[in-house]
Amino acid sequence: MNTKFKQFFKNKWIRWAVVLIAAVLIFLIGLYISIYLGVFGKLPTQSDISSIQQEQATQLLDKNEKLIGKYYIYDRQPVKFEDFPNHLINALVATEDSRFYEHDGIDNISLIRVFVKNLILQDKSAGGGSTITLQLAKNLYGRKNYALFSMLINKFKESIVAKRIEEVYSKKEILTLYLNTVPFSDNTYGIESASRKFFNKSVRDISINEAATLVGTLKANTYYNPRVHIERSKNRRNVVLNQMVNYNYLSEDSLSYYVNQDIELEYRSFNHDVGLAPYFRAEVKKQLEFILDTLKTPQGEKYNLYKDGLIVHTTLDYKMQELAENAMEEHIGELQTAFENSYGNDGPWETNEKLIENVLNKLPQVIAYKAQGLSKNQIKDSLNVSRPIALFSWKGDTVKNVSTIDSLKHYLKFLNTGMLSVEPTTGAVRTYVGGIDYRYFKFDHISQSERQVGSTFKPLVYTAAIENGLEPCTYFSLNKVTYTDYDDWTPRNSGSDEEDPYINYTLENALSNSINTISVKVMESVGIPKVLEQVKKLGITKVLPNEPSLALGVAEISLKDLTGAYVSYLNDSRSVKPYYITKIEDKAGNIIATFEPEISEEAAFSDYTRQVLLEIMKSTVNKGTASRLRSTYGLSNEIAGKTGTTQNNKDGWYVGLTPNLVTITWVGNDNHSIGFKSTGMGQGANSALPIFAKFYQKLNRDSEFNSFTKAKFENPSQKVLDDLDCEPTKRDGFLKRLFKKKNKKKTFN
Template structure:
């Protein structure tokens, strides 16, 4: 035995005497010593702090703030990283099986580092050059990377990173159970389209929570982890399907799936129901943008348990709103159906003489307002240099109702293109509370950021007239008072002569009662009613309705020259359905932290005092019913076949710049506006631009859709309150009355007077 040991020792000495072998041994020893020293230096923090057990025990991940509708359906999110955490109980077994089979088959056997797998990788990958061997990374190692990211170092960057992650992985295994590690991993792993976490990915690609996804959907999502851009199912559906089948094969190989099941699932199509949560895309983008503004102000006043302000983008807040998800979908669909057709008619009406192409002064004014022009001027560029720069053509995304395209156009070309587009605003609120149910701030948020509900103020046209009549009735003007159609020139207002739309020739001997005058939106009579009640009382009435801005103190006020926001107008009109009390449209009901604790609540802002009497409200409601049944909004009945209880008011401003429609049903008030953002561009004709043609159809199509949905019977089937006997009696008179012979004999076709 001793002899054998002696011979072995002698052999070793002989081998080590070989200088090449000697240097090889020294080299290997040096490498091992270097690696050991590097590992120790990383461990003690010479290359930056390595998360401790305490750090890992209190992992805090950035989470998206969720925006929910009134029924807690997800509308959208605010985030830097799109992430919504879930618990292990939310994760279906087939998802876990797919993940483990594909990413880490020995997950339940190792302590964060799979030495057997690493050895296999070393032999197959490095020695046998088999690239299919994989990288030997475990789920826990990947989690370490997901949680703490990677830094670049000047030398040995990947080696340092791997050592760091191995230390963190082993500490993770010490702190968390295998189920908790899987949950953390699936809550932090990046999926396609800048999506973090399985819940966000499930909702984005399949419009369902992770607990509801099928085996093939789970396999598809797990498949994207290999390369989330290359296997993005939205962009590369077939490629994603092939990768999904690889995952299903892995599940079969490791006993999670039978051969028959593999064959069945592999032949299934991969069907997406993609939902984008990009801030510019998805449902209700204008609403989400407005809510975000409010949240930023609200969160400045709130502190978390650590005495710090909440972060809208990182703290995983849950914001409950008043919006109705499905109603919003119907509102947006109705808007797109009408506006796409109206735009085509609008462009056709101008033909080759469109102002956005031929009106040089209009173009020059529009160009001067461009931010780019202001920047060029600040840089000292000459007028010619600026013009040349604005005429350089570049590939540009261009909005079109026929489908977005990329065109090679200049800044000037782009300006002309967007000048022609009509825009819109539509708001639906619950009249008793002001809760916003549908909110359409424009035709497409990607290209038109300006919000026509909260930001815009436009002349409201004839939609102002009911406020004049309200003040008059509330100040004891009898509903059966008759006024002549006769035009009057008001000498103390620059000889202003209000006229009526339609035929030039009018029977000046015909007198309308108030109901007929309002339902047919007669301008001359509206001014006379204003004169009768007095401008101060109308202004006082409007202020009681929540419209606090200063309005014109002149007779043209009766025709709606005042510029009022759609939001304020809606709150005022709600009073006709809310016991004569105006409301303030509101969006948020409560805010919760990520644990579900309520940190703020919000109540409806309803005016405490009645703006006018119950009698006045009932009279005005009857008048606006007549507008729908027999007046300027009768298209709702004749063209669109709506049989709902509806009251309303159309509105058109001077030179057909703005079209309005107010639609009142017992449980919903809806206002629509249509016009061009450039005030110099109006409709070519009154027939096209009047509110009954430009704005009313959006409401009509919206209600057609609501009528088809049984979920909205409480809205579509609701009936107005029955007016009192006094109201019915006071409205019981002929709509028109003709002057007698003697009066006709002495009545002038047009008279001049001062406005009182």
């Protein structure tokens, strides 16, 4: 026997083969030991593994704890094992690691297959021989590039880490960690985030087909992305279903049923620029960054908005927000077409060269060119170079080859909007529409913008007047007055100049019909200082113009501040500060901050004044400038309100008050030089009011909102009813008409 053995080794090729195998084994053992000892980088210990901390997205929830959006670097949203349906676990194990419950982290049979086929036979189709635990090790700690044997070194490192993971965690815990960390398509990490992104539902609710689709993407999440490659994804899903049959997780009879089903996506991006309420999410993010600067973790460190998995509870109503956005899109899309058609080929965004040049000069690109010393012609040539640019359109976005100048002209023409709805007793924001499309128009028209408020300021003037003793049935003449101490300023009413100067209106009739001449006279009767004082009590603290035109709304006020002021007519005469966040929790559910409504401690005016103004604003809806809510849109809700239009039709406003909700809408062009072509189109009743109207039509169709749509205003006191009980107009007598000047000149008292 020994002789035969010696003769066998006399063959030099056999000797070399044995030496080679021995050398390879010694090399592999040496390499493994060196990796184990940390020569190629420190390996995580069992202690490190037992305290795994993964970066987690901060979740933003609505008032009913429905997910609105997330803040993240990696879109990851962990859940518990109990949330995973059995068919998801079965699909995963059958496809990725059929012997998962039998091995200790390393599937030796698979590794031998990989070693022989991949490393020796160079068969790249042999697979990686990876287990779920090995994949988890890779997901948790990543891989590094080494000059030589990079794959082998990483595999050895992962095998050591996988063994340690199996020693620390149970199989259920390993599956939980894996499904919470594994990358899916579209830069999504974790099964919960993937389920919500691709099917708009929690993982606990996904079907067998949906689970198989998501598991199928793990082989190559870009190649099998169901959003981009639906047929590939379907074929891969069917492979997963077949694997489930092979390992007895699914019956053969069920297979034909499932493989013939289409993949039905309900894709919902949590990209910061798209999805529901992007302007709200951006505003909350600003507030959170400030708030988190004031908070510390139990370890004394600052919270990280993008990594710490915080849970932010907000005041927003998800479903109501959807209706608000739909109402805005329906109206502004139609209004934009009418707006452009009214100008034809003479739109200022095309013909007003000075306007275009002024806007161009403010572009960072142009400022940079000037800093480089480029001439005016050189800059113009650069701006005229065409390139593919995505352009917003209400009919659908397009990509066109256009120049910077062409792109600027395109965006100059768009009307924009702001819409805010708050509950009056708290200021809790229920809807927040900061603009028409956050992708292209980042400017927030609720919190960042200040625009002239037009006739929506008039109720504040009338409030000051009544609070200071003016009787509701006081009559004021329509007659124009020229104020000589203000450059002969003559307030005029919109519409015909042929008004009867001998007709006198009550306060109710004047305000509900938004009579400019009378609003100035009312301010004159009470005095500008008292109006300014009254406005300040309503929470509007900015410095306003100290001049008679203030009565017509020349003041620029943010939509948010105006909303907070109008709330007082439904909130015991107290203004509020609209607020967005109710509480913040850490990822374990511990409350780290809470927030309460900010309500003015003192009433801004008497209850009598409040009831009078509310009755007058009801008249605005029932028979005044907002009457199309009844006639055109058929709303029978209890509504009070006020329309507003500014000079040259630059801004359209509507303030809508219902018993349990205050909603203000604004419409206009971001460039103050561009207004509506006509008052008929630009007046608040036409430009802004329809958003409110369509919003309430949608609310009325959903019984979930009955507490808003069927609510009733309080009954006014008998004194208020008596004091408003007078003829709406009164004509001057003969003698007064005889001596009355049609256009009186005077100084403003």
